[in-house]
Amino acid sequence: MAGSAYINYNSKDLLIAASDYASNRLMLESQQKDIMIFNINSEIEEYCKNHSEQEEELLKNLSLETTANLPEYRMLCGSLVGNALRMLASISQAKNILELGTYTGYSALHMVSAIPPEGQLITCEINKDSANFAEKYFNKSSHGHKIKLINDYANNLLDEYISNKNTSRPMFDMIFVDADKTNYPVYYEKSLQLLHSGGLIVFDNALWGGEVLEPLNPEAQAIDRLNSTIINDNRVTNVLLYIRDGINIVRKI
């Protein structure tokens, strides 16, 4: 039906009225773009959270302090994505992880707990205040010694690593991309050059609040372009999952 959307919910088809759908979109426009449009599934999301591994105390505190003090707290990837990242790092036996976009360190602390003592997670953040906030929590974590935080632009860091071609070019087992969305296609190409065969790149916000269906702004257009590139790229296999705001999990062949 035009102007309406059906979703499958506990085997029942629910009709989401066009007005509800529109008000969700309005809410999206008035808040950070990291908010999912799929809040119609909030009970299911809560159920999933309650039946997944619970956050450790440190992550709970980080989350609470971020939410209480920072207006952009919705940039936290949330416990489901955090758990999924940890699980991916764990089952792929990742030792070296690169993260683009640290914010307050929430996703980094999830991933680093899955890597062995000799492993390293390098995370990159341009905002000095966010980097300081994250550093404070990294210092409190028993895994903090495995984290190297770099206060620079993601692009600079990738270029620096790529240009180390003939010396000690670092290679990663997993790269989590969560920085500025308009550069996602650039980060994809550069990340592929720094990834071992069999390694993973995970893109957060791969659905951009549902706007990829009708990409009108530069962020949605860049993410949609990235998703299309990935599905047509024979160097990789992938799955695009609608957890929270979407994660695109890409495996280099």
Ligand SMILES: C[S@@+](CC[C@H](N)C(=O)[O-])C[C@H]1O[C@@H](n2cnc3c(N)ncnc32)[C@H](O)[C@@H]1O
């Ligand atoms: C969505 S937040 C990251 C959230 C974090 N991964 C988490 O889940 O807790 C994106 C972060 O990327 C940072 N950022 C934006 N553009 C960047 C760039 N070009 N290079 C590095 N960091 C950038 C922002 O300052 C922001 O803190």
